Amino acid sequence: MNRLFLVAVVVLLVALPAGATPIAHREVLSNGIVLLVAERPAVPIVAVRVFSRAGAVFDPPDRAGLANLTGALLTRGTAKRTGPELDSAIEFVGGSLEAGAGRDGMTTSLAVLRKDLTLGLDLLGEVVLSPTFPEPELKRKVAEIQAAIKRSEEDPGTVGSRALSRLVFPGHPYATPVEGTQASVAKLTRDDVVRFHSQYMRPDSTIIAVVGAITVEEARREIGARFGGWRRPSTPAARVPVATPPGPPPRDETIKRELTQATILLGRQAVRQSDPDYFPLVVGSYVLGGGSASRLYGRVRDEGGLAYSVYSYANPSKYGASFVVGAQTRTAEVPRVLAIIREELGRMTREPVSERDLQLAKSYLIGSFPLRLDTSSKVADFIVAVEELQLGLDYADRYKERIARVTAADVQRVAAKYFDSDRFSRVVVGTVP
């Protein structure tokens, strides 16, 4: 592998077409819905996402899990059809219709063959606009969610992530798990769900992405016919405070479990895409623990044989961002793995990354971008995210440009801000002495 070849690679990847092309058509309907359409005519399928700013961040403090329960109930009955009738209608044509809440928003997803688009959109419109939240369905879902929370206690990754969110975002909605707790879910009522739906699912807080074998004109007509009459409330939409770094002082937590392996998670608050530090952070994270060529992978896994899973990543969201380093290792090696993570974090702050490491990270982040957009579903998720985060529909191109400009000095400067190992909260799940 000689240096010349490498340089050629980078130049090729960076030579992007001038005048970035938006990935989707965008328009705002009269009731405030942002409609995004990306035509992908080759395969006769259509993927639709209806995203509303109605995620778990809007749960009242004493109603954790409300958005999640509301999402789970959207497909469980509408003014026209019962839950089982909705299931039958969509599954008979081999399609899927799913709804669920995340931290930031409520997403209802439709995937259908092109020939079944009318039916699919009818069902989608019903579940978003006229869910009836039948009481028996609510009881059933509450029991299921509680059981799922109970079962998740045996999964060290889930247990660890929940604890880490609590340590990294104290006082912020991100500290609370989307699904709530067994106790908080037990208190939720149908009135809570009805109120949440009417308060947060509103057209001026909604993005609809339509991707696949459909034209802009068809999408406008079909979406307009079903969602155009959705009335915008006069009250202003709710706001959520943004968590900003550095965040709280670091804390440690050990969660005892009878396991042969310990799950280690280090986390802290970081920055979102709107911050210029974001791009050096992504590059730095990739060098540290982003792939099979990363430093942590090399030392902990390849050389040390200490772990199957070791990684780092930046996790930007609408109302805050975190940077996380994680590994799973046999109980006896926890101190050694922690020491290596600490050393490598420190090294990122003390030394500029080598030219080769820098170029590898940048080439990967830039060159692999098309792989993130190779199906209609991936495109739909991507355009919803860039719209919601206000990154612009040419973000794919701008991301590449911004990554390409990152220097070793940028990475070191941003590492000095965010990679100081003393500033990370730490969770260990397992049998730790």
Added chain:
Amino acid sequence: MAVLLASVLPASVHGQDSVVATTLDNGLRVLLLEDHRSPIVSFQTWYKVGSRNEHRGTTGLAHFLEHLMFKGTQKYGPRQFARLVEENGGRDNAFTTQDVTSYFVDIAADRLDLVIDLEADRMHNLLLDAKDIESERQVVIEERRTRTEDDPGGFLGEAVGSIAFRAHPYGQPIIGWVVDLERITPEQVRAFYRTYYQPNNAVVVVAGDFKPAEVLEKIKQRFGGIPRGPEPPPMLAVEPPQSGERRVTVSRKAELPIVYVAYHVPNWKSDDAAALEVLSAVLAGGRTSRIYKNLIYDRQLALDAGGDYSYFSFDPNLFWFWATPMPGQAPDVLEKALVEEMERLKKDPVSAEELQRAKNQIEASFVFAEDSVHRRASLLARFDFVGGHAEKARFLERIRGITAADLMRVAGAWFPLDLKNVGILVPKP
């Protein structure tokens, strides 16, 4: 515009993939599928070796070797594979099943030459350095801890597999028993590599944005020079018919019990395979399926439950059913409820709507798969192993022809009440 559109439509939309399929002089099978929608390619190398080819005492070899395939050759030193792929914006990974070991690189189409070179090189020139083998041994044991030792479902699945098969290696875990992983020698790894990593035991599948004639030429240039190896030894084991029910109970730390029920069933070679595939959709395909509707929705016995048939299995395998009881529900109630579903299938024909829905679901899933070049390539490989890539069209024909009477007959033939393999996980307080 219409003409333009037609030219970018994948041929399969019209019923058939336009695949260039050929076998090189050294026995390497090559399948090429043009798809110009995105400037990317999926390059996949499938070796016909999996845990099925392993023997007692050295279980886990195929998967262990999969890990070592990333450890370097003479030409590309240790850890260069991942570096080079990532430097070129590609994503690579691999997986091992009971039957096959598959490696893939998804990458920008103009980087295909590099991938061809890397894959051809490691088919023949892997270093398999003793020191790398030692450190990777620990990595694999860590992977086993994650997937099996510390995962109640994985742990129970392994236990059920091992009672269901007495003679056939499908009863051995793909990742291997830990006592074997600790003892496998570098010599055994090298011998396994030499035996199975031969061009005449592999299939290369490429789907994406390229010209088949050009790429075939490059594959010939780079892979063609690898000499044909001796034919790998045939796998001779045959599972004798089961006599009597088998069950295993595992007691360990867990929040909820788990129930597995598995039946021995035929694979794609059987005339019953298409009906079993439809049966799988009737029983476990979505929220309208019988298991979901009856066990989860109506009776609220299970938190989750389902079933899985492996049509593509090289040898006859298991039809798995599982259920996680809701808190307060006993595992034997769930076992009974699952078995009742089988019994009902034997007595009453499925409704016309259920049958049609199952068929529509299977058919639609093939159209959805067309959206990704990676999945297109994988499906091609799967069908090529079961009689040729053109089998895909025939498979759908067979699915369309299945009747309610077929399903009733197949349920009677393959879900005998007294020949279950049952596993129960009982949580330790």
